[in-house]
Amino acid sequence: xxxxxxxxxxxxxxxxxxxxxxxxxxxxxxxxxxxxxxxxxxxxxxxxxxxxxxxxxxxxxxxxxxxxxxxxxxxxxxxxxxxxxxxxxxxxxxxxxxxxxxxxxxxxxxxxxxxxxxxxxxxxxxxxxxxxxxxxxxxxxxxxxxxxxxxxxxxxxxxxxxxxxxxxxxxxxxxxxxxxxxxxxxxxxxxxxxxxxxxxxxxxxxxxxxxxxxxxxxxxxxxxxxxxxxxxxxxxxxxxxxxxxxxxxxxxxxxxxxxxxxxxxxxxxxxxxxxxxxxxxxxxxxxxxxxxxxxxxxxxxxxxxxxxxxxxxxxxxxxxxxxxxxxxxxxxxxxxxxxxxxxxxxxxxxxxxxxxxxxxxxxxxxxxxxxxxxxxxxxxxxxxxxxxxxxxxxxxxxxxxxxxxxxxxxxxxxxxxxxxxxxxxxxxxxxxxxxxxxxxxxxxxxxxxxxxxxxxxxxxxxxxxxxxxxxxxxxxxxxxxxxxxxxxxxxxxxxxxx
Numbered sequence: 001x002x003x004x005x006x007x008x009x010x011x012x013x014x015x016x017x018x019x020x021x022x023x024x025x026x027x028x029x030x031x032x033x034x035x036x037x038x039x040x041x042x043x044x045x046x047x048x049x050x051x052x053x054x055x056x057x058x059x060x061x062x063x064x065x066x067x068x069x070x071x072x073x074x075x076x077x078x079x080x081x082x083x084x085x086x087x088x089x090x091x092x093x094x095x096x097x098x099x100x101x102x103x104x105x106x107x108x109x110x111x112x113x114x115x116x117x118x119x120x121x122x123x124x125x126x127x128x129x130x131x132x133x134x135x136x137x138x139x140x141x142x143x144x145x146x147x148x149x150x151x152x153x154x155x156x157x158x159x160x161x162x163x164x165x166x167x168x169x170x171x172x173x174x175x176x177x178x179x180x181x182x183x184x185x186x187x188x189x190x191x192x193x194x195x196x197x198x199x200x201x202x203x204x205x206x207x208x209x210x211x212x213x214x215x216x217x218x219x220x221x222x223x224x225x226x227x228x229x230x231x232x233x234x235x236x237x238x239x240x241x242x243x244x245x246x247x248x249x250x251x252x253x254x255x256x257x258x259x260x261x262x263x264x265x266x267x268x269x270x271x272x273x274x275x276x277x278x279x280x281x282x283x284x285x286x287x288x289x290x291x292x293x294x295x296x297x298x299x300x301x302x303x304x305x306x307x308x309x310x311x312x313x314x315x316x317x318x319x320x321x322x323x324x325x326x327x328x329x330x331x332x333x334x335x336x337x338x339x340x341x342x343x344x345x346x347x348x349x350x351x352x353x354x355x356x357x358x359x360x361x362x363x364x365x366x367x368x369x370x371x372x373x374x375x376x377x378x379x380x381x382x383x384x385x386x387x388x389x390x391x392x393x394x395x396x397x398x399x400x401x402x403x404x405x406x407x408x409x410x411x412x413x414x415x416x417x418x419x420x421x422x423x424x425x426x427x428x429x430x431x432x433x434x435x436x437x438x439x440x441x442x443x444x445x446x447x448x449x450x451x452x453x454x455x456x457x458x459x460x461x462x463x464x465x466x467x468x469x470x471x472x473x474x475x476x477x478x479x480x481x482x483x484x485x486x487x488x489x490x491x492x493x494x495x496x497x498x
Contacts, residue, residue, distance in 0.1 A: 001138050001155060003131045003178055005170035008112070008160040011071075012039025016158070017106030018062075018073040020097060022116050023048070024082040025055040032112030032160070036074055044074065053078055058092045060100040075100055075109070083118040090116075090126055091412060094133045101154050102137065108156035114166070127159060127170040128177035132484075135181025141192045141477070176308065176496075180487055183304030184480035190296035191471060191478025195272030195289045200239075200247040200320035203269055203295060207249045207318070210302060216255055217306055222248035232359040234338040238352040239321040241276055241329025246321040248360065249295075251302050253314040255494075261370035262313035263490060266360045268353045268376035269295030269320035276323045276349030277331050284473075291353070293470035293478055294375035295320060300483035305490060312494040315367050319356035323349070335433045339363065340455055345433035353378045354437060354451050361455045371400050371460040373489075374452065375482065376467075381444030383468040390416040391482055392465040394449035400460050404489055413485035415464065424450045 011019055011032045021033040027048045029037060037044035043063055047053065053061040059078030077097050080089055093116070101109050111130075117123040134157060142148035159174070161167045190198060190206070204221045211219040224245050227236055232248070239246035249269070252262075270291040274280060280288065295318040302316045330336070334346045336355070339362040344355065353376050364372050382392045391408075393415035395401035401417055408414040427439030427447050435454065439447030449463050469481045 001135055001157070001178070003134070003157050003174040005127065005159040005161050005167040005174060007162065007164050007167050009162070011035050011110070011112045011160065013070070014110050015070040016072070016108055016110040018075050018101060018104055018109040019071045020075045020077060020101070020109055020111045020113065022079040022113055023053060023055045023076050025080055027053070027055055028082065030115040032115065033076065036071070040071070040074065044076065047076070056080065057089050058096040060096050062100060062104055073104055073106060075104065077113070079116045082115070085116050085118045085121040087121065090121060090129055094130050098134050098137045102152050105153050107153050108158070109154065110158045110160060112160045114161060123161070123166065124169045124173040128173040130157070131174045131177030132181040135178050136184060139185045139188060141189070143189070143193060144197070179304050179307045180484060182307065183300040183487060184483045186303045187293070187296040187300030187480040187483045188478045190299055191290055191293045191480070193289070195322070198289070198292065199244050199271050200269065200322065201244070203271070203292070203318060203320045204247045204249050206299060207251050210251065210306065214306060216253060216309075218252045220250040222250070227359075230363070231337065231339045231341070233336040234344055234355040235319055235321065235359040237330040237334065237336040237346065238270070238276075238323050238355050241326040242322040242324040244271070244322040248363065249318040249320060251316040253302060253305055253316070255305070255309060255311050256313050260313050262315045262367050263493065264315045264317065264364045264367055264369040264372040265298045265301060265486065266317045266319070266357060266364060266372060266374040267295035267298035268292065268357055268374070268378065269318045270353060270356065271320060271322050273323045273350070273352065274325060276329050276352060277325050278348045278350040279325060280350060287471065287473070287476060290471040290478060291377050292320070293377050294466060296478065297375050297480070297483045297486060300480060301486050301490070304487055308496070310490060310494040310496055312490060314490065315364070315369070317360050317364060319360040321356055323352045338455070342435065342454065343433040345430045345436045347430070347436045348438045351438045351448070354448055357452060358455045361452060361461070365458055369459050371397075371462070372456065373404070373462045373464065373486070375464045375486070377470050378465045379445040379448050379467055382465040385445060386416055386468055388468045388472070390414045391469045392445055393417045393462060394420045394453075394465070395462040396420065396453060396456060397460040397462070400462050403492065404462055404485070407489035407492060408482070408485045411484045411488040413482050415482070415485070418446060418449070420446070420449055420453060
Protein backbone atom coordinates (compact mmCIF):
# COMPACT_ATOMS: atom_id res chain seq x y z
CA UNK A 1 0.00 0.00 0.00
CA UNK A 2 1.31 3.46 -0.94
CA UNK A 3 0.45 6.66 0.93
CA UNK A 4 1.27 10.28 0.18
CA UNK A 5 -0.07 13.78 0.76
CA UNK A 6 -0.21 16.52 -1.86
CA UNK A 7 -1.37 20.12 -2.02
CA UNK A 8 -4.53 20.29 -4.16
CA UNK A 9 -6.88 23.25 -4.45
CA UNK A 10 -9.59 21.85 -6.71
CA UNK A 11 -10.64 18.18 -6.41
CA UNK A 12 -12.56 18.46 -9.65
CA UNK A 13 -9.28 18.76 -11.54
CA UNK A 14 -7.79 15.49 -10.28
CA UNK A 15 -7.70 12.06 -11.85
CA UNK A 16 -8.40 9.16 -9.53
CA UNK A 17 -10.28 5.91 -9.20
CA UNK A 18 -12.24 7.38 -6.30
CA UNK A 19 -12.48 10.87 -4.82
CA UNK A 20 -13.47 10.92 -1.15
CA UNK A 21 -15.11 13.92 0.51
CA UNK A 22 -16.78 14.57 3.88
CA UNK A 23 -20.44 15.33 4.44
CA UNK A 24 -21.39 16.87 7.77
CA UNK A 25 -24.55 16.48 9.83
CA UNK A 26 -27.67 17.81 8.18
CA UNK A 27 -26.39 16.96 4.69
CA UNK A 28 -23.95 19.87 4.88
CA UNK A 29 -21.46 19.75 2.03
CA UNK A 30 -17.83 20.32 2.91
CA UNK A 31 -15.95 22.62 0.47
CA UNK A 32 -14.40 19.64 -1.40
CA UNK A 33 -17.83 17.98 -1.64
CA UNK A 34 -19.25 21.19 -3.07
CA UNK A 35 -16.46 21.36 -5.65
CA UNK A 36 -17.03 17.73 -6.63
CA UNK A 37 -20.73 18.47 -6.91
CA UNK A 38 -20.02 21.31 -9.31
CA UNK A 39 -17.60 19.29 -11.44
CA UNK A 40 -20.00 16.32 -11.61
CA UNK A 41 -23.04 18.27 -12.68
CA UNK A 42 -24.83 18.09 -9.33
CA UNK A 43 -24.32 14.37 -8.69
CA UNK A 44 -23.54 14.91 -4.99
CA UNK A 45 -26.43 17.25 -4.19
CA UNK A 46 -28.86 15.00 -6.08
CA UNK A 47 -27.84 11.99 -4.00
CA UNK A 48 -28.22 13.96 -0.77
CA UNK A 49 -31.60 15.28 -1.86
CA UNK A 50 -32.78 11.69 -2.19
CA UNK A 51 -31.98 11.14 1.49
CA UNK A 52 -29.37 8.45 0.85
CA UNK A 53 -26.94 10.02 3.31
CA UNK A 54 -27.53 12.54 6.10
CA UNK A 55 -23.96 13.07 7.36
CA UNK A 56 -24.01 10.78 10.38
CA UNK A 57 -20.48 9.72 11.34
CA UNK A 58 -19.53 6.45 9.63
CA UNK A 59 -22.15 6.62 6.86
CA UNK A 60 -20.82 6.16 3.33
CA UNK A 61 -22.33 6.54 -0.12
CA UNK A 62 -20.55 5.57 -3.34
CA UNK A 63 -21.53 7.51 -6.46
CA UNK A 64 -20.76 6.38 -9.99
CA UNK A 65 -21.82 7.54 -13.44
CA UNK A 66 -19.74 10.72 -13.37
CA UNK A 67 -19.75 13.05 -16.37
CA UNK A 68 -16.13 13.95 -15.62
CA UNK A 69 -14.00 11.06 -16.85
CA UNK A 70 -11.08 12.10 -14.62
CA UNK A 71 -12.84 10.86 -11.47
CA UNK A 72 -14.42 7.43 -11.85
CA UNK A 73 -16.19 7.36 -8.48
CA UNK A 74 -17.08 9.70 -5.64
CA UNK A 75 -17.27 8.38 -2.09
CA UNK A 76 -19.18 10.55 0.36
CA UNK A 77 -18.37 9.97 4.02
CA UNK A 78 -20.57 11.08 6.88
CA UNK A 79 -18.48 12.87 9.53
CA UNK A 80 -21.00 14.14 12.07
CA UNK A 81 -21.08 17.80 13.21
CA UNK A 82 -18.45 20.04 11.58
CA UNK A 83 -15.49 20.86 13.81
CA UNK A 84 -16.42 18.27 16.47
CA UNK A 85 -14.11 15.45 15.46
CA UNK A 86 -12.46 13.36 18.19
CA UNK A 87 -10.39 10.18 18.31
CA UNK A 88 -13.33 7.79 18.68
CA UNK A 89 -15.32 9.37 15.84
CA UNK A 90 -12.24 9.54 13.61
CA UNK A 91 -11.65 5.80 13.99
CA UNK A 92 -15.29 5.12 13.11
CA UNK A 93 -15.04 7.31 10.02
CA UNK A 94 -11.76 5.75 8.90
CA UNK A 95 -13.00 2.19 9.31
CA UNK A 96 -16.11 2.94 7.27
CA UNK A 97 -14.12 4.81 4.63
CA UNK A 98 -11.60 1.99 4.11
CA UNK A 99 -14.31 -0.67 4.00
CA UNK A 100 -16.19 1.32 1.34
CA UNK A 101 -13.04 1.92 -0.70
CA UNK A 102 -12.16 -1.78 -0.73
CA UNK A 103 -15.71 -2.62 -1.78
CA UNK A 104 -15.57 0.00 -4.56
CA UNK A 105 -12.88 -1.96 -6.44
CA UNK A 106 -10.90 1.25 -6.99
CA UNK A 107 -7.15 0.82 -7.33
CA UNK A 108 -6.36 4.26 -5.98
CA UNK A 109 -8.18 6.97 -4.07
CA UNK A 110 -7.77 10.69 -3.44
CA UNK A 111 -9.04 11.84 -0.05
CA UNK A 112 -10.23 15.41 0.41
CA UNK A 113 -10.82 15.08 4.13
CA UNK A 114 -8.93 18.09 5.53
CA UNK A 115 -12.14 19.99 6.49
CA UNK A 116 -12.93 17.42 9.21
CA UNK A 117 -10.09 18.56 11.49
CA UNK A 118 -10.90 20.68 14.52
CA UNK A 119 -9.23 22.45 17.43
CA UNK A 120 -8.77 19.15 19.30
CA UNK A 121 -8.02 16.84 16.40
CA UNK A 122 -5.44 17.47 13.69
CA UNK A 123 -5.31 16.30 10.09
CA UNK A 124 -1.89 14.83 10.90
CA UNK A 125 -3.41 12.57 13.54
CA UNK A 126 -6.13 11.59 11.07
CA UNK A 127 -3.39 10.75 8.54
CA UNK A 128 -1.57 8.48 10.99
CA UNK A 129 -4.75 6.63 11.95
CA UNK A 130 -5.76 6.29 8.31
CA UNK A 131 -2.44 4.81 7.15
CA UNK A 132 -2.35 2.38 10.07
CA UNK A 133 -5.94 1.23 9.54
CA UNK A 134 -5.54 0.89 5.77
CA UNK A 135 -2.35 -1.14 6.21
CA UNK A 136 -4.10 -3.47 8.65
CA UNK A 137 -7.11 -3.82 6.33
CA UNK A 138 -4.83 -4.84 3.44
CA UNK A 139 -3.36 -7.82 5.33
CA UNK A 140 -4.25 -11.30 4.08
CA UNK A 141 -2.87 -14.60 5.36
CA UNK A 142 -1.49 -16.47 2.32
CA UNK A 143 1.49 -18.48 3.57
CA UNK A 144 0.07 -22.04 3.54
CA UNK A 145 -2.70 -21.72 0.95
CA UNK A 146 -2.29 -23.46 -2.43
CA UNK A 147 -4.57 -20.78 -3.89
CA UNK A 148 -3.77 -17.69 -1.86
CA UNK A 149 -6.51 -15.20 -1.07
CA UNK A 150 -6.49 -12.29 -3.50
CA UNK A 151 -5.02 -9.06 -2.19
CA UNK A 152 -7.26 -5.97 -2.14
CA UNK A 153 -7.34 -3.95 -5.35
CA UNK A 154 -6.81 -0.71 -3.44
CA UNK A 155 -3.07 -0.04 -3.60
CA UNK A 156 -2.63 3.73 -3.31
CA UNK A 157 -4.15 6.44 -1.12
CA UNK A 158 -3.39 10.13 -1.59
CA UNK A 159 -4.42 12.87 0.85
CA UNK A 160 -5.17 16.36 -0.37
CA UNK A 161 -3.91 19.28 1.71
CA UNK A 162 -4.33 23.03 1.43
CA UNK A 163 -0.62 23.90 1.84
CA UNK A 164 2.85 22.51 1.25
CA UNK A 165 3.52 22.60 5.00
CA UNK A 166 0.44 20.52 5.71
CA UNK A 167 1.57 18.04 3.05
CA UNK A 168 4.95 17.60 4.72
CA UNK A 169 3.35 17.08 8.14
CA UNK A 170 0.82 14.59 6.77
CA UNK A 171 3.46 12.67 4.83
CA UNK A 172 5.42 12.22 8.05
CA UNK A 173 2.33 10.96 9.88
CA UNK A 174 1.30 8.71 6.99
CA UNK A 175 4.70 7.04 7.14
CA UNK A 176 4.43 6.64 10.90
CA UNK A 177 0.98 5.10 10.63
CA UNK A 178 2.12 2.71 7.92
CA UNK A 179 5.07 1.58 10.04
CA UNK A 180 2.76 0.95 12.99
CA UNK A 181 0.43 -1.04 10.74
CA UNK A 182 3.32 -3.06 9.32
CA UNK A 183 4.51 -3.89 12.82
CA UNK A 184 1.07 -5.11 13.86
CA UNK A 185 0.76 -7.12 10.64
CA UNK A 186 4.12 -8.71 11.38
CA UNK A 187 2.77 -9.89 14.73
CA UNK A 188 -0.41 -11.14 13.07
CA UNK A 189 1.53 -13.10 10.47
CA UNK A 190 3.78 -14.82 13.00
CA UNK A 191 0.77 -15.64 15.17
CA UNK A 192 -1.16 -17.12 12.25
CA UNK A 193 1.62 -19.47 11.11
CA UNK A 194 1.15 -23.12 12.09
CA UNK A 195 3.32 -24.67 14.76
CA UNK A 196 5.15 -26.95 12.33
CA UNK A 197 6.50 -23.85 10.55
CA UNK A 198 6.76 -21.31 13.35
CA UNK A 199 9.08 -23.21 15.70
CA UNK A 200 11.57 -21.71 18.19
CA UNK A 201 14.28 -22.08 15.53
CA UNK A 202 12.07 -20.29 12.98
CA UNK A 203 11.60 -17.37 15.39
CA UNK A 204 15.35 -17.23 15.90
CA UNK A 205 15.83 -17.00 12.14
CA UNK A 206 13.33 -14.13 11.94
CA UNK A 207 15.39 -12.24 14.50
CA UNK A 208 18.54 -12.81 12.44
CA UNK A 209 16.78 -11.41 9.37
CA UNK A 210 15.96 -8.19 11.24
CA UNK A 211 19.63 -7.95 12.15
CA UNK A 212 21.02 -8.08 8.62
CA UNK A 213 22.66 -4.86 7.49
CA UNK A 214 21.34 -2.74 10.37
CA UNK A 215 23.99 -0.93 12.43
CA UNK A 216 21.46 -0.08 15.15
CA UNK A 217 20.24 -3.64 15.53
CA UNK A 218 21.93 -6.76 16.85
CA UNK A 219 20.75 -10.22 17.81
CA UNK A 220 21.97 -12.95 20.12
CA UNK A 221 20.44 -16.43 20.11
CA UNK A 222 21.02 -18.63 23.16
CA UNK A 223 20.71 -22.38 22.63
CA UNK A 224 19.83 -24.95 25.28
CA UNK A 225 23.45 -25.58 26.23
CA UNK A 226 23.98 -21.88 26.92
CA UNK A 227 20.71 -21.63 28.84
CA UNK A 228 21.64 -24.64 30.92
CA UNK A 229 24.95 -22.98 31.79
CA UNK A 230 23.00 -19.92 32.97
CA UNK A 231 20.83 -22.11 35.16
CA UNK A 232 17.56 -21.65 33.26
CA UNK A 233 16.02 -24.83 34.62
CA UNK A 234 12.48 -23.45 34.54
CA UNK A 235 12.55 -22.59 30.84
CA UNK A 236 14.29 -25.82 29.88
CA UNK A 237 11.75 -27.90 31.81
CA UNK A 238 9.11 -26.76 29.30
CA UNK A 239 10.99 -27.86 26.19
CA UNK A 240 12.09 -31.18 27.74
CA UNK A 241 9.29 -33.16 26.08
CA UNK A 242 9.83 -31.83 22.56
CA UNK A 243 12.34 -32.60 19.85
CA UNK A 244 12.28 -28.88 18.97
CA UNK A 245 15.03 -27.20 21.00
CA UNK A 246 14.22 -24.07 22.98
CA UNK A 247 15.76 -20.72 22.09
CA UNK A 248 16.24 -17.52 24.04
CA UNK A 249 16.18 -14.76 21.43
CA UNK A 250 17.68 -11.41 22.43
CA UNK A 251 17.28 -8.43 20.06
CA UNK A 252 18.93 -5.06 20.71
CA UNK A 253 17.79 -1.82 19.09
CA UNK A 254 20.18 1.05 19.81
CA UNK A 255 18.59 4.34 18.85
CA UNK A 256 20.04 6.45 21.67
CA UNK A 257 23.29 6.89 23.59
CA UNK A 258 24.67 3.73 25.15
CA UNK A 259 24.33 5.30 28.60
CA UNK A 260 20.55 5.53 28.23
CA UNK A 261 18.83 2.63 30.01
CA UNK A 262 16.89 0.40 27.63
CA UNK A 263 13.23 -0.56 27.76
CA UNK A 264 12.99 -4.34 27.78
CA UNK A 265 10.12 -6.32 26.25
CA UNK A 266 9.85 -10.00 27.16
CA UNK A 267 7.57 -12.16 25.02
CA UNK A 268 6.20 -15.61 25.78
CA UNK A 269 7.05 -17.71 22.74
CA UNK A 270 5.38 -21.08 23.23
CA UNK A 271 5.10 -22.00 19.55
CA UNK A 272 2.70 -24.82 20.37
CA UNK A 273 1.19 -25.69 23.73
CA UNK A 274 -0.34 -29.13 24.16
CA UNK A 275 -0.28 -28.67 27.93
CA UNK A 276 2.47 -31.28 28.23
CA UNK A 277 1.73 -34.20 30.59
CA UNK A 278 -1.19 -32.09 31.92
CA UNK A 279 -2.70 -32.50 28.45
CA UNK A 280 -5.26 -29.99 27.21
CA UNK A 281 -8.63 -31.12 25.83
CA UNK A 282 -8.49 -31.85 22.11
CA UNK A 283 -11.18 -29.33 21.18
CA UNK A 284 -9.60 -26.07 20.01
CA UNK A 285 -6.10 -27.33 20.77
CA UNK A 286 -5.17 -26.14 17.27
CA UNK A 287 -5.50 -22.59 18.60
CA UNK A 288 -2.49 -23.21 20.82
CA UNK A 289 -0.30 -22.17 17.91
CA UNK A 290 -1.35 -18.68 19.08
CA UNK A 291 0.42 -19.23 22.41
CA UNK A 292 3.42 -17.36 21.01
CA UNK A 293 1.51 -14.16 20.31
CA UNK A 294 3.35 -12.36 23.12
CA UNK A 295 6.59 -13.13 21.30
CA UNK A 296 4.97 -12.09 18.00
CA UNK A 297 4.16 -8.67 19.46
CA UNK A 298 7.81 -8.22 20.45
CA UNK A 299 8.86 -8.96 16.86
CA UNK A 300 6.26 -6.50 15.56
CA UNK A 301 7.52 -3.78 17.88
CA UNK A 302 11.17 -4.36 17.01
CA UNK A 303 10.43 -4.21 13.28
CA UNK A 304 8.47 -0.97 13.67
CA UNK A 305 10.94 0.88 15.91
CA UNK A 306 13.74 -0.06 13.53
CA UNK A 307 11.75 1.38 10.62
CA UNK A 308 10.84 4.52 12.62
CA UNK A 309 14.40 4.99 13.91
CA UNK A 310 13.07 5.97 17.33
CA UNK A 311 15.66 7.73 19.54
CA UNK A 312 15.45 5.13 22.29
CA UNK A 313 17.16 1.90 23.35
CA UNK A 314 15.07 -1.28 23.37
CA UNK A 315 15.84 -4.91 24.13
CA UNK A 316 13.40 -7.55 22.92
CA UNK A 317 13.65 -10.94 24.61
CA UNK A 318 11.70 -13.95 23.35
CA UNK A 319 11.57 -17.14 25.41
CA UNK A 320 10.72 -19.69 22.71
CA UNK A 321 9.84 -23.33 23.38
CA UNK A 322 7.38 -26.04 22.43
CA UNK A 323 5.36 -27.77 25.18
CA UNK A 324 4.67 -31.42 24.33
CA UNK A 325 4.22 -34.69 26.28
CA UNK A 326 6.78 -37.48 25.96
CA UNK A 327 8.88 -39.79 28.09
CA UNK A 328 11.32 -36.94 28.71
CA UNK A 329 8.68 -34.29 29.51
CA UNK A 330 8.36 -32.64 32.91
CA UNK A 331 5.85 -34.33 35.22
CA UNK A 332 3.45 -32.84 37.76
CA UNK A 333 5.30 -32.81 41.05
CA UNK A 334 8.74 -32.23 39.53
CA UNK A 335 10.85 -29.51 41.14
CA UNK A 336 13.00 -27.28 38.93
CA UNK A 337 15.49 -24.54 39.73
CA UNK A 338 15.12 -21.20 37.99
CA UNK A 339 17.94 -18.89 36.88
CA UNK A 340 17.28 -16.80 39.99
CA UNK A 341 18.07 -19.81 42.17
CA UNK A 342 14.48 -20.08 43.40
CA UNK A 343 12.94 -23.55 43.19
CA UNK A 344 9.55 -24.28 41.65
CA UNK A 345 7.25 -27.26 42.08
CA UNK A 346 5.55 -27.92 38.75
CA UNK A 347 2.05 -28.87 39.82
CA UNK A 348 0.63 -28.38 36.33
CA UNK A 349 2.74 -28.62 33.18
CA UNK A 350 0.10 -26.55 31.34
CA UNK A 351 1.15 -23.55 33.43
CA UNK A 352 4.31 -23.40 31.34
CA UNK A 353 4.30 -19.79 30.18
CA UNK A 354 5.32 -18.46 33.57
CA UNK A 355 8.17 -21.00 33.65
CA UNK A 356 9.76 -19.70 30.46
CA UNK A 357 9.06 -16.10 31.42
CA UNK A 358 10.58 -16.25 34.89
CA UNK A 359 14.01 -17.16 33.53
CA UNK A 360 13.74 -14.56 30.76
CA UNK A 361 12.78 -11.93 33.37
CA UNK A 362 15.84 -12.87 35.44
CA UNK A 363 17.98 -12.55 32.32
CA UNK A 364 16.58 -9.03 31.76
CA UNK A 365 18.26 -7.78 34.95
CA UNK A 366 21.64 -7.63 33.21
CA UNK A 367 20.50 -4.77 30.99
CA UNK A 368 19.82 -2.44 33.96
CA UNK A 369 16.50 -1.55 32.34
CA UNK A 370 14.43 1.62 32.55
CA UNK A 371 11.43 -0.71 32.64
CA UNK A 372 10.57 -4.31 31.75
CA UNK A 373 7.25 -5.34 30.20
CA UNK A 374 6.38 -8.98 29.63
CA UNK A 375 3.65 -9.97 27.21
CA UNK A 376 2.02 -13.37 27.39
CA UNK A 377 -1.07 -15.38 26.51
CA UNK A 378 -0.82 -16.60 30.07
CA UNK A 379 -4.14 -17.65 31.60
CA UNK A 380 -7.63 -18.73 30.67
CA UNK A 381 -8.68 -16.98 33.88
CA UNK A 382 -7.88 -13.66 32.22
CA UNK A 383 -10.34 -14.45 29.43
CA UNK A 384 -13.03 -15.18 32.03
CA UNK A 385 -12.29 -11.89 33.80
CA UNK A 386 -11.95 -9.47 30.87
CA UNK A 387 -13.08 -11.23 27.71
CA UNK A 388 -11.65 -10.01 24.41
CA UNK A 389 -11.83 -6.25 24.94
CA UNK A 390 -8.98 -5.47 27.34
CA UNK A 391 -5.67 -7.06 28.21
CA UNK A 392 -4.93 -7.49 31.91
CA UNK A 393 -2.22 -5.23 33.30
CA UNK A 394 -0.21 -5.95 36.43
CA UNK A 395 2.65 -3.79 37.65
CA UNK A 396 4.90 -3.13 40.61
CA UNK A 397 5.10 0.56 39.63
CA UNK A 398 2.13 2.94 39.48
CA UNK A 399 3.75 5.35 37.04
CA UNK A 400 4.58 2.59 34.58
CA UNK A 401 1.04 1.24 34.86
CA UNK A 402 -0.40 4.69 34.19
CA UNK A 403 1.84 5.21 31.16
CA UNK A 404 0.77 1.91 29.65
CA UNK A 405 -2.87 2.68 30.40
CA UNK A 406 -2.65 6.04 28.62
CA UNK A 407 -0.88 4.45 25.65
CA UNK A 408 -3.68 1.89 25.40
CA UNK A 409 -6.34 4.59 25.45
CA UNK A 410 -4.53 6.61 22.78
CA UNK A 411 -4.34 3.74 20.29
CA UNK A 412 -7.57 2.01 21.40
CA UNK A 413 -5.67 -1.12 22.42
CA UNK A 414 -6.76 -0.94 26.02
CA UNK A 415 -5.65 -2.55 29.27
CA UNK A 416 -7.28 -2.93 32.67
CA UNK A 417 -5.15 -2.89 35.77
CA UNK A 418 -5.56 -5.86 38.10
CA UNK A 419 -4.45 -6.26 41.75
CA UNK A 420 -1.05 -7.59 42.66
CA UNK A 421 -1.57 -7.76 46.41
CA UNK A 422 0.66 -9.65 48.78
CA UNK A 423 -2.36 -11.56 50.12
CA UNK A 424 -2.51 -13.60 46.90
CA UNK A 425 1.09 -14.80 47.22
CA UNK A 426 0.28 -17.43 49.83
CA UNK A 427 -1.68 -19.38 47.21
CA UNK A 428 1.69 -20.29 45.66
CA UNK A 429 2.98 -21.90 48.86
CA UNK A 430 4.12 -25.53 48.73
CA UNK A 431 6.07 -27.63 51.24
CA UNK A 432 8.37 -29.01 48.54
CA UNK A 433 9.83 -25.88 46.87
CA UNK A 434 10.09 -22.12 47.19
CA UNK A 435 6.85 -21.84 45.24
CA UNK A 436 4.38 -23.78 43.14
CA UNK A 437 3.73 -22.85 39.54
CA UNK A 438 -0.04 -22.57 40.11
CA UNK A 439 -2.10 -21.10 42.91
CA UNK A 440 -5.29 -23.11 42.68
CA UNK A 441 -8.58 -22.39 40.89
CA UNK A 442 -9.24 -18.97 42.45
CA UNK A 443 -7.81 -15.76 40.91
CA UNK A 444 -5.74 -17.66 38.35
CA UNK A 445 -4.58 -14.64 36.36
CA UNK A 446 -3.60 -12.81 39.55
CA UNK A 447 -1.61 -15.69 41.04
CA UNK A 448 0.20 -16.15 37.72
CA UNK A 449 1.24 -12.48 37.91
CA UNK A 450 2.22 -12.95 41.56
CA UNK A 451 4.48 -15.80 40.47
CA UNK A 452 6.22 -13.55 37.92
CA UNK A 453 6.50 -10.73 40.46
CA UNK A 454 8.91 -12.89 42.49
CA UNK A 455 11.44 -12.57 39.66
CA UNK A 456 11.08 -8.83 39.01
CA UNK A 457 11.93 -7.14 42.29
CA UNK A 458 15.02 -5.36 40.99
CA UNK A 459 13.35 -3.17 38.36
CA UNK A 460 10.13 -1.45 37.26
CA UNK A 461 7.97 -4.16 35.74
CA UNK A 462 4.61 -4.67 34.08
CA UNK A 463 2.93 -7.87 32.97
CA UNK A 464 0.35 -7.98 30.18
CA UNK A 465 -1.89 -11.06 30.09
CA UNK A 466 -3.19 -11.07 26.52
CA UNK A 467 -4.92 -14.45 26.53
CA UNK A 468 -8.25 -12.85 25.63
CA UNK A 469 -7.01 -10.27 23.13
CA UNK A 470 -4.23 -11.93 21.10
CA UNK A 471 -6.49 -13.84 18.72
CA UNK A 472 -10.08 -14.22 17.56
CA UNK A 473 -11.93 -17.53 17.60
CA UNK A 474 -14.33 -16.96 14.70
CA UNK A 475 -12.81 -16.64 12.23
CA UNK A 476 -9.59 -17.83 13.83
CA UNK A 477 -6.89 -15.22 13.40
CA UNK A 478 -4.21 -13.42 15.36
CA UNK A 479 -5.05 -9.78 16.15
CA UNK A 480 -1.51 -8.45 16.57
CA UNK A 481 -2.40 -6.99 19.95
CA UNK A 482 -0.83 -5.42 21.96
CA UNK A 483 1.80 -4.37 19.40
CA UNK A 484 0.07 -1.03 18.81
CA UNK A 485 -0.12 -0.20 22.50
CA UNK A 486 3.52 -1.11 23.11
CA UNK A 487 4.57 1.04 20.16
CA UNK A 488 2.54 3.96 21.48
CA UNK A 489 4.16 3.57 24.91
CA UNK A 490 7.66 3.55 23.38
CA UNK A 491 6.86 6.43 21.03
CA UNK A 492 5.66 8.43 24.03
CA UNK A 493 8.93 7.68 25.86
CA UNK A 494 10.90 8.73 22.78
CA UNK A 495 8.92 11.95 22.34
CA UNK A 496 7.47 10.76 19.03
CA UNK A 497 3.86 10.12 20.06
CA UNK A 498 1.33 10.77 17.32
